Amino acid sequence: MKVKEIMSHPVRTCSESDTLDRAARLMWEHNVGAIVVEADGRVRGLITDRDISLAGRFTGRPLWTIPVSEVMSVNVEVVRSHDSVDIAERLMRTRQIRRLPVVDDSWKLVGFLSLDDLARESRQRHGRRRAAVGADHVGATLAAICERYGASSPPILPF
Secondary structure (H helix, E strand, O other), X not given: OEHHHOOEXXXXXXXXXXXXXXXXXXXXXXXXXXXXXXXXXXXXXXEEHHHHHHHHHHOOOOHHHOEHHHOOEOOOOOEEOOOEHHHHXXXXXXXXXXXXXXXXXXXXXXXXXXXXXXXXXXXXXXXXXXXXXXXHHHHHHHXXXXXXXXXXXXXXXXX
């Protein structure tokens, strides 16, 4: 199965110059936990609800004064829409990440693949004898992602 068959779209995006307040509002309005930061259709970074919460707590500044560029992750892994779901799952496991922006062959943003998408696919049959993504694979991916939380020291905050 290809990533494009289970990815979410349209993708919720913001720009580096948007404020954390705007990014949080987008997350609230669209019930998502991450927003892709893009410029000219290209992935520039990723901002999560956790990033915003920690910045709000530890900078002592109002969210409407903090640009997304100060808090976003910039070394963002992506997956191509025609890649297999197995490739995406392997990338999530090895890099311990829950979400992947999806790009086309021109590196333009076309979708978003999350652990949630994998879990939903593991429960759907769509007329197949078996789901394309096994629940055991999703569980193993989640376990690999979560290993870092208890095994290492807390991450260094970017602000």
